[in-house]
Amino acid sequence: FVYAGFGSMAIGDPVKRCRAVVDGIRQQGLRTxxxxxxxxxxxxxxxxxxxxxxxxxxxxxxxxxxxxxxAVHHGGIGTIHAATGAATVSVIVPxxxxxxxxxxxxxxRGLSPAPIPHRRLSADRLSTAIANAPLSSEKVAAAAQTMAxxxxxxxxxxxxxxxx
Numbered sequence: 001f002v003y004a005g006f007g008s009m010a011i012g013d014p015v016k017r018c019r020a021v022v023d024g025i026r027q028q029g030l031r032t033x034x035x036x037x038x039x040x041x042x043x044x045x046x047x048x049x050x051x052x053x054x055x056x057x058x059x060x061x062x063x064x065x066x067x068x069x070x071a072v073h074h075g076g077i078g079t080i081h082a083a084t085g086a087a088t089v090s091v092i093v094p095x096x097x098x099x100x101x102x103x104x105x106x107x108x109r110g111l112s113p114a115p116i117p118h119r120r121l122s123a124d125r126l127s128t129a130i131a132n133a134p135l136s137s138e139k140v141a142a143a144a145q146t147m148a149x150x151x152x153x154x155x156x157x158x159x160x161x162x163x164x
Contacts, residue, residue, distance in 0.1 A: 001031040001032065001033050001067070002030050002031070002032055002071075002130065003033050003035065003064060003068040003073070004022075004032055004034050004041065004071075004073070005034070005035030005072075005079075006041055006073060006074045006095070007073075007079070008039060009037075009039075009074045009095040009118070010040060011096070012118060012119070014039055014040060014041050014042035017040070017041050018034065018043055018047065019123075020121050020123050020126060021072060022047055022050075023126075024124070024125070024126025024127040025072075025126070025127075026052065026123075028127055028131060032053045032054070033054050033059070034055040034056070035056055035057070035058060036056070036057055037058065061082035062086070065082055065086035066088065068083075069130075070090070070091055071086075071088050071089070071091070072091045072093065073091075074094060074099055074118075075092035075095075075100070075103045075106075076098075076099060077102055081147075084140055084144060084147065085144055085147045086144065087137075087143075087145075088140065089111075089134070089137055089140050090112045091113055091116070091129045091130060092112055092115040093115065093117070093118050093126075094117060094118065100117070103115030109139070110136055111136055111139050112133075112136055112140075113128075113130075113132040113135070114129070116129060
């Protein structure tokens with residue numbers, strides 16, 4: 001399955017976005033775990049009874065992302081961290097603020113396919129990105145292993161305490 005969620009990124013038409021996401025995932029023969037969040041995607045009536053789409057408001061990233069084939073999301077640093085830590089390749093669809101930056105950084109480092117700006121999201125573009133996701137799998141797995149061996153919270157605390 002493919003995890004797909006955009007948090008609170010309700011810019012544009014969330015139903016149209018949902019159709020593009022589900023259709024792009026279907027083109028790859030995969031099922032969709034659609035996380036509607038605070039309006040980033042909205043399930044249209046014709047998809048409500050689909051047997052290859054499960055829509056939920058939220059999920060526990062630690063429980064779900066390690067099992068996902070790919071994580072399609074907005075590219076917020078929290079979701080990037082969760083997906084990368086789970087060794088799951090992200091397909092980033094940035095909307096605002098720092099999301100285009102993180103999408104570009106992930107792509108430049110070989111950790112994800114090229115980001116798809118939300119205004120350019122289509123089923124075909126998403127399908128292509130999902131098809132290319134395995135090219136990043138080894139680098140994402142290595143990043144996950146590095147992350148697992150780090151004490152990021154402790155290092156951040158040490159850095160903050162050194163400023164006193």
